[in-house]
Amino acid sequence: MKKDQMIPGRRAVLRIAACVGAALTTRLLTAGQAQTPGSPAAPPPATGAQAVSRAAPPVKPSAYRLQPMTEGAQPRYRRPLPPVRKTPILEMPELGRTMVLTFDDGPDPDYTPGILRTLRRYDVRAMFFVCGETADTHRDLLREADGDGHIICNHTWSHPLMTALRPSRIRDEMGRTSQVVEDILGYPPLWYRAPYGAWNRYAFEIGAEMGMEPLAWTVDTLDWETPGTDTIVRRVVDGAGPGVVVLNHDAGGDRSQSVAALRRYLPRLLDDGYRIAVPHR
Structure with missing residues (x-):
């Protein structure tokens, strides 16, 4: 029983x-x-380390932002997280007989408009590595550059020496800038550059977490030293080559020589058969 x-x-x-x-x-x-x-x-979207640890392929840029996107806003770009690099990208030979022009530290109302006019005249695109505090102050210039098809990139908030900062400060400098760009344009930047070209492991790791690639340069015009318009032009022309990335500045001091030099060397590069282009967005 x-x-x-x-x-x-x-x-x-x-x-x-x-x-x-x-x-x-x-x-x-x-x-x-x-x-x-x-x-x-x-x-709401996950943020910071919480989003990085969550297994949900593919990760959207807004998912690892320091703050969630504004409700209803949709970033323009979608792509998987880039690899964590040990060195920055110096050139882009995959673009063929093409050169990339970059401008750091802006936007600045005294110099950025002149650069935009020259680029518009020759119908070419460039990359602008903006500082967050100046971008926040001159939002209309940022919108104008974006409207012309230029690539807006991250150059930290206040242009510090990142190798002297704690990781939390690096994250704040880069994150605030990405956030203000997204607030103004509706999408976060996909490229960043360390001020002074001073990179470290934390900068590479944090940049990758935020969905950005590190870009340095091949030709440094040293225009921040105001060496003279002729010197700037000569440095660009002598350093020209397929995939070359040229470093210029459109803020951070008197950049009238940089504006004048662009008017001279840009048509020369085009006459020599170079295309001036930017990576696909």
């Missing part, structure tokens, strides 16, 4: 386990639906 009584007992346990399993399955499915983008009950 005892043996016969054990059979229904086991059946009861199995029925209870099946019910519990079904309830848990329903709960997990409901939770998964609640996390679907666009669902009314969807939680």
Whole structure:
């Protein structure tokens, strides 16, 4: 009799386990639906280390921002996280007989408009590595550059020497700048450059977490030293070559020589058969 009584007992346990399993399955499915983008009950995007540790391929740029995007805003770009590099990109030979012009430290109302006019005249695009505090002050210039098709990039908030900063400060400098660019233009930058060309492991790691690639340069015009317009032109022309990245400045001091030099060397580069272009956005 005892043996016969054990059979229904086991059946009861199995029925209870099946019910519990079904309830848990329903709960997990409901939770998964609640996390679907666009669902009314969807939680805000994860941020910081929480988002980096979450396994959800592919990670969107907004998912590892220091702050969530403004509700309803959609970043223009989507791509997987870039690799963590040990050295910055110096040139872009994959672009063929093409050179890349870059301008650091802006935007500046005294010099950036002249550079934009010259680029517009020759219908070419450049990369602008902006400092967050100046971009926040001169938002219309940032919008104008973006409207002309130029690439807006991250050059930290206040142009510090990043190798002298704690990782938390590096994250703040880069994160604030990416956030203000996204606030103004609706998308975060995909490229960044260390002030003074001073890179370290933390800068590479944090930049990759934010979805950005590190770009240095091949030709340094040293225009910040105001060596004279002729000297700047000569340095660019002598250093010209396929995939070359040229470093100029459109802020941070008197950049009238930089503006004048661009008017002279840009048509020469085009006459020599070079294309002036930027990476695909």
